[in-house]
Amino acid sequence: PDFSSDDFVEACLQLTNDTVDDEQASRILGTLWDIQNAKDTQRWNARKEEEAQTARYLAEQVAEALAQQQRHLHDEEESSLAEECKKNKAKYAPVPDVEVPSGLVNIPALYATCKLKKGEYCELYFFTNVGLAEAESSNASINDEALTLLKSDNGQHIWIPASHSRDKSAIIKDEDLTWEQFGEAGLCLISAMREHDWQRDRIDMHIKFWTGLEEHPWRRSSRNHLNRALLLYQSQQRQKWHRAIGTAEGFSLAKLNEGVL
Template sequence: MENPNLALQPDFTTEEYQEARLHLINDVVNDQQAANILASLWVLNNNKDKLNWQARKEREAQRVQDEAEQAEEERVELQRRRLEEAETARAEERKKNRVKHAPIRKVGVPSGPVDIPSPYTTRKLKKGEYCELYFFTNLGLAEAESLNPSVDDEALMLLKANNGQHVWVPASTTRDKSSVIKDEDLTWEQFGEATVRLISAMKENDWEEERVEMHIDFWTAIEAHPWRRSPRTHLKKALLLYQSQQRQRWH
């Protein structure tokens, strides 16, 4: 279909359209009026063609956009799978060559301020459970520091234990997570703050060395991944989301 917006209206008074005019000429319609009728009909049909043309172009544009979005989603999913496969391969390689991946202990550095997480966070770490990185960011530690341990020290809360039994626990060891920032919504600066502190907290709470080293290798790979420095925000967020999901699978 040619673009009707570029079509030129014919001259219906010419000899070329004489036969068409003859079909319209009668006692009340003369030759000029017949030409005018043909011109009006052409305009009506051309306007209809213009509307159809516009609708067709809009459908084509939407189809192109949908295909581009689908291709981008498939590319991101493929990259995610490759990242997961690479992480699995690295984990297998670490198991086979544990000595090779043993960390080289560095000399000590001057001691600084002690980071004290909230009682809720400490309880999760002692049990070896998944803990959001938020609690080890500057913001999360500042929130923990603002808590007054003298308030409701003896307050208790009823919780369901792993064995299905309900037990009373100190309210200070529970947490309303509505204000907690999810891992995928952290800034990269906050991610860097939290991972270093969480590694130290794992060691302080007697986590198995292999589990600690697994986290160190994993976060090092995340920091070194090309998406980490991509100008595309959604790729950076996908990387943070992946690390959160992967860590939760380990618990």
């Protein structure tokens, strides 16, 4: 500003005296103004920087909140899709680049599949070639949620899922299978266990169990009753294992009990 102008006459008069003339007073006013202006500019710049920092911080907070919300939505979608895939595996299973098979499709009956999903005992018959062929030719349209009326052991009638029911009279018991059928079933059942996410230790135990039976001296014996004893042992002990597992009476099938045999 021009401190020698009329606008600053009164200010200059307050500074003038015997030793300070008008020109000196104007310079003093200029100096004072420069000092004050520098302070005001510094405060102004500091306030604008603070406002800019606050604006950046708020923008970062908004961006982070939005990103977190998007991640949360993405995680929810992924979780929902994973749950959907788990419930409806057939719907989301990838299509393999393989031609239509000309032979048997090794897919067990729905009854056996339900047992495997729960980790429950299931007869080997369903995993033999005969059982698999029967499953392929049976009515595959049974709804998992359909109910059927069944008479229980105590005489009461109860409703159970149709996929859980089965005419036991049509099933060959484990002990009555041929050794060829036993071999067929073992391979197929191990594969099905893996497909239905059985624990590795359980799968390994069954492999050792069935391999031990196949390699037992009685398996090559000319005495038929010794051959049959191995199959009976397999049937009884595998059922017992399923009843006992998860209780204080649990045990492993991996080592054969020669005393029981």
